[in-house]
Amino acid sequence: MSKQILIIDDEDLIIKSLSKLLTKSGYDVSTANTGMVALELIDNNDFNLIISDIRMPWVNGIDTIKEITNTLKADNRPLPAIIFITGFADKNLETAAKDFTPAAYLHKPIDIKDFLKVVQKSLSYSNQH
Amino acid sequence: MAEQIDTNYILERVGVQPPYFALKNLKFDKENGTISGEVPIEQYSEMEHSPITAAESGRHLAILGCCLLSLVNTEKGKFYYLASSAIYKSYFTSDAIDTKFLLGYASGNFTKKREGNAKAQLKTVNQKLLCDLDVSYHIFPERIFQRFFSQHKHEPIKCAKKFNPYKNIPNFTSIQTSNENKTLKATLNNLSPENCLGHFPMYSAIPIAIMAHHLVSASGQLLKKLTNINDLRYYVEQVKLSAPYLCFVNENLNLQINFSENKEKSYTFHGIANTDTNKPVGEMTITLKTII
Numbered sequence: 001m002s003k004q005i006l007i008i009d010d011e012d013l014i015i016k017s018l019s020k021l022l023t024k025s026g027y028d029v030s031t032a033n034t035g036m037v038a039l040e041l042i043d044n045n046d047f048n049l050i051i052s053d054i055r056m057p058w059v060n061g062i063d064t065i066k067e068i069t070n071t072l073k074a075d076n077r078p079l080p081a082i083i084f085i086t087g088f089a090d091k092n093l094e095t096a097a098k099d100f101t102p103a104a105y106l107h108k109p110i111d112i113k114d115f116l117k118v119v120q121k122s123l124s125y126s127n128q129h
Numbered sequence: 130m131a132e133q134i135d136t137n138y139i140l141e142r143v144g145v146q147p148p149y150f151a152l153k154n155l156k157f158d159k160e161n162g163t164i165s166g167e168v169p170i171e172q173y174s175e176m177e178h179s180p181i182t183a184a185e186s187g188r189h190l191a192i193l194g195c196c197l198l199s200l201v202n203t204e205k206g207k208f209y210y211l212a213s214s215a216i217y218k219s220y221f222t223s224d225a226i227d228t229k230f231l232l233g234y235a236s237g238n239f240t241k242k243r244e245g246n247a248k249a250q251l252k253t254v255n256q257k258l259l260c261d262l263d264v265s266y267h268i269f270p271e272r273i274f275q276r277f278f279s280q281h282k283h284e285p286i287k288c289a290k291k292f293n294p295y296k297n298i299p300n301f302t303s304i305q306t307s308n309e310n311k312t313l314k315a316t317l318n319n320l321s322p323e324n325c326l327g328h329f330p331m332y333s334a335i336p337i338a339i340m341a342h343h344l345v346s347a348s349g350q351l352l353k354k355l356t357n358i359n360d361l362r363y364y365v366e367q368v369k370l371s372a373p374y375l376c377f378v379n380e381n382l383n384l385q386i387n388f389s390e391n392k393e394k395s396y397t398f399h400g401i402a403n404t405d406t407n408k409p410v411g412e413m414t415i416t417l418k419t420i421i
Contacts, residue, residue: 034243034267035277036267036273036274037243039273040270040273057213057267057373058269058277058373058374058375067277
């Protein structure tokens, strides 16, 4: 069965391009353009990996992942691997992002080869835990 | 044929409540997909020359749009319709309008599962167009909204039945203007949940319309400084607004207005509203036209 990946980003272009790339690589991809939509998807789906933008409207990526993690822990469901992506260098958010283990942190623009390697590495880590 | 809508039915389906919600006599034309309602005039502005301020027009029209979306929303339950961007345009009239209410009209639709758009107009009872508003929303089911913003939840507020904070909006403070840089800075602080009554019950957030009111007022004050006209009067010609985050009452709101350009009697300003933690709550381009 294909690995389930959720992409959370408010930029349509990022969602489309990452989604296309990951689907081509054999993953099942779901998308959300806000943390709120992501939280709704989590209620009915188990994801192996979540790729989340950090700066998003209403609720930022860090708080979105915190709420998702709390929800999954409360329901005794497996935790997905996390990859944060951002177009802005923000030390506070970067530090907060590092609180999530295992988590990778990528800057936009994203290098496709690097990105796919990080995806594979994150998924293999989530397999072992 | 438009049908009368029970206000209680709407209030069970939207996050905003009275007194922030102040529309009356709502009617829904199912065939055309339009809603109409009576819009009260609650605020007064010393410098803004208009039967109703731009910010208050935006408040009522955005709520009217959210009422419409709540009627076409096929899912049951309460939803929070958060206005994320809007464009306001005035059709200024200098005619004196002696009325206690205006008429609002809106059409709209869901653009994605959790996003919607409404186009609304405000007219006099004689059908003279005053302004229009194109507003986009992000739409959140109540249970999701509550989970994300649980840290801001408080006990229900007990106020006198007719208490309405939107008739007397507190002023911003710590005003600093620079004629040289053509900027104004100010702070909106010490707000209590009573100041945001109905927006939203138990999760008091500063309404975008109130933030817009302050950014417009601040632009007006800066314009007064720059033109050095003491009895300056203006109307709001156009506003473009984006509002990506909520600002809750326990957060201070810092306002900054920068003068952008001037063409004849029109003056354009760029305004931003950030919290102390630099959360960008709102950004506006405001064009004021002076009336001599």
